[in-house]
Amino acid sequence: MKANTKWQVSGDAAERYEENLVPVIFIPWAQELLKRAELVAGDAVLDAACGTGIVARMASDRVGPDAKVVGADINAGMLAVARSKSEEEGKLIDWVEADVGNLPFDDASFDAVFCQQGLQFFPDKLIALKEFRRVLKPGGRCVICVARSLEHNPLMNGQIEILTRYIGEDAANAIRAVCGLSDSGMIHDLFTGAGFPEIDIESVTLTLRHPDGKAFVAGNMLSTPAANAISKLLEEKRQELFREFLNTFGSYYDGHALAFPHASHVVHARA
Structure with a gap:
């Protein structure tokens, strides 16, 4: 199965992704996912499509140094940053x-x-979810988040408008893909089709913050596929x-x- 390349960064964008996007966007969402999983010491954890591995790195603190924690991704550049960060933090992942x-x-x-x-x-989302279920132990938890539609997410909505004008439609489409699975019913059907017997989907909106808006927008744009x-x-x-x-952020x-608000569907399913 070919990997989806609609949102892949290259060059040193993985480092910028870790520096600019992870603290503002991905740490808050990682916290949301981890609190739902109710990890205990010794739990074996997989962070799938891990990027620079913030979920795995934070999960490691919860399950302890002797637990199995794995981050998997198709992007070697992202994994290189993940490996470097975990080594700096003294975590065996x-x-x-x-x-x-x-x-x-x-x-x-x-x-x-x-x-x-x-x-x-x-x-192939269904095949991926079937793989998640396959590698889970009976009763194991699958916890994910998927962005809601563009009208709920001014960050992506604003990027699309600007990238279309300055760079082109292909660059804008990479951002549109972030909100490309915004129907909670479709998400539920995918999990059902993958064989998960217990599925809970909650719409969650976090307020994401950065003390310097100018610095954030520059860092954000240079951490995307349009970099x-x-x-x-x-x-x-x-x-x-x-x-x-x-200016697209308005008030x-x-x-x-x-x-600014950042909205996702959070899924908690059991195998």
């Missing part, structure tokens, strides 16, 4: 380059499988893009800080 449609793990290997903002990008194209713009044009992107920007 296995980082595996793998496709979610064909996970290289035995049946019933994990107590919990997490996937943060990844399901919407998988080319290379944006970097090639003349400096004046690039700064204009950043200013216009910041969520107070002239210095940003505080």
Whole structure:
């Protein structure tokens, strides 16, 4: 199965992703997922489509140093950053380059499988969820989040408008894909089709914050698949893009800080 490349970063964008997006976006959502999983010491954990591995790294603190914690992703650059960060933090985590449609793990290997903002990008979502269920132990938990539609997410909505004008439709489509699985009924059907007997889906909105709106929009744009194209713009044009992107936040920007809603469906299912 070919991997979905609609939202993949290259070059040093993985480092910028970790620096700019993880603290503002992915740590708060990781906290939401982890509190639902109710991990205990010794639980075996898989962070699927892990990116730079923030869920795995935070889960490691909960399950202890002797527990099996694995992060899997198709992007070698993301895994390199994940490996470096976990080594800095003194955490023993296995980082595996793998496709979610064909996970290289035995049946019933994990107590919990997490996937943060990844399901919407998988080319065969049902196969991926079947793989999640296969590697879960009986009664194991699958906890994921998937972005709701664009009208609930000013961050993505604003990026689409600006990228379409400055870079092109392909760049905008990479951001549209973030909100490409926003129907909770469709998500429920996928989990049912994958054989999960217990499925709970909750719509959750977090308020994400950054103390410096100008710094955030520049860092955000240069941490996405459009980073290379944006970097090639003349400096004046690039700064204009950043200013216009910041303006799309409207009242969520107070002239210095940003505080904006970010909405997802959070799924907690048992195998």
